[in-house]
Amino acid sequence: MHGTIPLVRTARPSGRPFAGDTLVVASHNTGKVREIADLLAPFGLTRVVSAGELGLPEPEETGASFAANAELKALAAARASGHPALADDSGLEVVALEGAPGIYSARWAGPDRDFGRAMERVRSELGSGRDRRANFACALSLAWPDGHVDTFEGRVYGDIVWPPRGDRGFGYDPIFQPDGHAVTFAEMDPADKHAISHRAEAFRLLVAACFDPATG
Numbered sequence: 127m128h129g130t131i132p133l134v135r136t137a138r139p140s141g142r143p144f145a146g147d148t149l150v151v152a153s154h155n156t157g158k159v160r161e162i163a164d165l166l167a168p169f170g171l172t173r174v175v176s177a178g179e180l181g182l183p184e185p186e187e188t189g190a191s192f193a194a195n196a197e198l199k200a201l202a203a204a205r206a207s208g209h210p211a212l213a214d215d216s217g218l219e220v221v222a223l224e225g226a227p228g229i230y231s232a233r234w235a236g237p238d239r240d241f242g243r244a245m246e247r248v249r250s251e252l253g254s255g256r257d258r259r260a261n262f263a264c265a266l267s268l269a270w271p272d273g274h275v276d277t278f279e280g281r282v283y284g285d286i287v288w289p290p291r292g293d294r295g296f297g298y299d300p301i302f303q304p305d306g307h308a309v310t311f312a313e314m315d316p317a318d319k320h321a322i323s324h325r326a327e328a329f330r331l332l333v334a335a336c337f338d339p340a341t342g
């Protein structure tokens with residue numbers, strides 16, 4: 127197994143490990159790609175490349191759930207590249223907004239990905255309402271060029287705060303304060319975010335199911 131990606135296919139009868147050398151991270155969001163690279167780092171993958179680096183197109187996110195969108199992004203990248211591909215679909219769900227922006231979290235930032243504007247929209251739609259509860263959700267899908275795909279989900283719960291605080295992280299991190307913490311995700315050390323985040327939880331489930339314990 128040395129020098130190969132320690133991935134195994136969960137639903138494949140043989141459970142044979144993947145013997146190629148490349149895993150594609152099927153995302154065009156640099157903040158996400160950085161976090162996924164951090165999470166993958168301990169697993170000694172030979173080559174991890176992002177969909178952006180490979181010049182792969184960004185598929186339209188036509189799914190009605192995080193899982194459906196993660197699957198379509200992972201499958202598109204696996205089929206186009208010929209390598210296994212890991213996609214992430216994620217977002218912020220605000221209780222008083224009935225789960226919005228949810229799967230529309232990126233779209234609330236507009237075509238120029240202006241998260242100042244997206245966070246301002248969360249604030250204005252919440253108004254003076256007292257229920258500030260929210261969670262981030264993440265679906266991670268690992269797809270193979272032949273169309274096999276496995277999906278795992280994670281969530282982290284907390285509150286919306288205003289004004290935004292911190293300049294680390296990405297997206298909605300400056301207005302999300304996880305339960306049990308006095309700082310927002312954008313004020314946290316990345317390692318502390320990885321200890322509790324929606325993405326890290328989905329990743330733990332992925333590792334348990336899809337990584338070969340002999341090499342993980």
Ligand SMILES: O=P(O)(O)OP(=O)(O)OP(=O)(O)OC[C@H]1O[C@@H](n2cnc3c(O)ncnc32)[C@H](O)[C@@H]1O
Nearest residue numbers: 153154155214215216217218231232296297298299
């Ligand atoms: O689809 P890809 O190419 O991966 O990139 P994207 O930015 O469009 O990603 P999504 O479609 O999954 O949209 C999710 C949005 O939710 C937000 N989001 C997800 N995870 C987040 C996190 O850990 N911290 C802050 N915001 C997050 C972020 O703004 C993302 O743009």
Ligand SMILES: [Mg+2]
Nearest residue numbers: 155187215232
């Ligand atoms: Mg997207």
